[in-house]
Amino acid sequence: MSLKNDIIFFVMDSVRYDQFEKARTPNINELAIEIQKSYSTSTWTLPSMHSIIRGIIPSIPKKTLFSEHVLYKTLPEKLKEYDYESYAYSANPVFIEKYFKGIFDKFWYDHTKTTVDSANRLIRQFSNDYNENGELKFAVMLFMETHHPYFGKPKSMPRTGEGRKEFQRDAITYLDEKLKEIYDIVKIGTELYVFSDHGELFNDEDIVFGHDPRVRKDGRPGAIGSMKLMEVFTVKIIKGG
Numbered sequence: 001m002s003l004k005n006d007i008i009f010f011v012m013d014s015v016r017y018d019q020f021e022k023a024r025t026p027n028i029n030e031l032a033i034e035i036q037k038s039y040s041t042s043t044w045t046l047p048s049m050h051s052i053i054r055g056i057i058p059s060i061p062k063k064t065l066f067s068e069h070v071l072y073k074t075l076p077e078k079l080k081e082y083d084y085e086s087y088a089y090s091a092n093p094v095f096i097e098k099y100f101k102g103i104f105d106k107f108w109y110d111h112t113k114t115t116v117d118s119a120n121r122l123i124r125q126f127s128n129d130y131n132e133n134g135e136l137k138f139a140v141m142l143f144m145e146t147h148h149p150y151f152g153k154p155k156s157m158p159r160t161g162e163g164r165k166e167f168q169r170d171a172i173t174y175l176d177e178k179l180k181e182i183y184d185i186v187k188i189g190t191e192l193y194v195f196s197d198h199g200e201l202f203n204d205e206d207i208v209f210g211h212d213p214r215v216r217k218d219g220r221p222g223a224i225g226s227m228k229l230m231e232v233f234t235v236k237i238i239k240g241g
């Protein structure tokens with residue numbers, strides 16, 4: 001990070017690395033200066049986002065993870081030293097101000113509780129706040145289209161395996177288009193980091209579907225025990241002139 005330009009975290013919820021690799025992402029392919037396989041610190045959103053924002057891993061020190069009294073500087077606090085204003089835009093019901101109290105200068109949560117059109121609402125809000133001549137800006141945007149049930153749809157979605165993976169890959173392609181919309185809004189030099197907060201299991205080679213670690217009502221195990229839940233991706237883009 002140069003710390004002289006705006007920084008955007010564009011987070012696609014629940015996208016594991018092999019799903020990202022197989023999805024059609026023409027904009028990312030064209031714009032990326034770096035694409036990496038990377039690893040999340042957790043299997044679900046809340047601890048993973050805490051790690052990203054606070055720079056700590058969920059198990060150590062556990063006590064401080066969900067507490068307001070944290071020993072370390074958060075990313076927005078650190079960036080404040082370089083005159084960044086920090087913003088969060090979220091469609092995820094656990095990435096909300098209540099759990100990230102006082103960390104961002106502005107926290108905007110999409111209260112509609114549906115993924116239908118939520119990327120557009122996030123982008124509209126981002127665009128309203130974006131001021132070419134204002135302070136340096138650090139924005140974290142968490143998009144839910146890639147989280148099941150993918151666009152809030154369909155009963156027709158296959159319950160398991162490759163068919164359901166295709167639904168998610170379509171959602172990845174959709175968010176790739178939305179990323180280009182953000183790219184077109186921001187200033188030259190802006191650094192965009194595209195990544196996921198954790199992976200997903202698809203009930204094919206994996207025993208269950210989802211990423212909820214809790215034991216199911218019918219006694220089936222929760223989504224744990226697969227590295228696919230931690231294998232994610234990171235893309236770096238710098239807007240050129």
Ligand SMILES: [Zn+2]
Nearest residue numbers: 013014045197
């Ligand atoms: Zn998540």
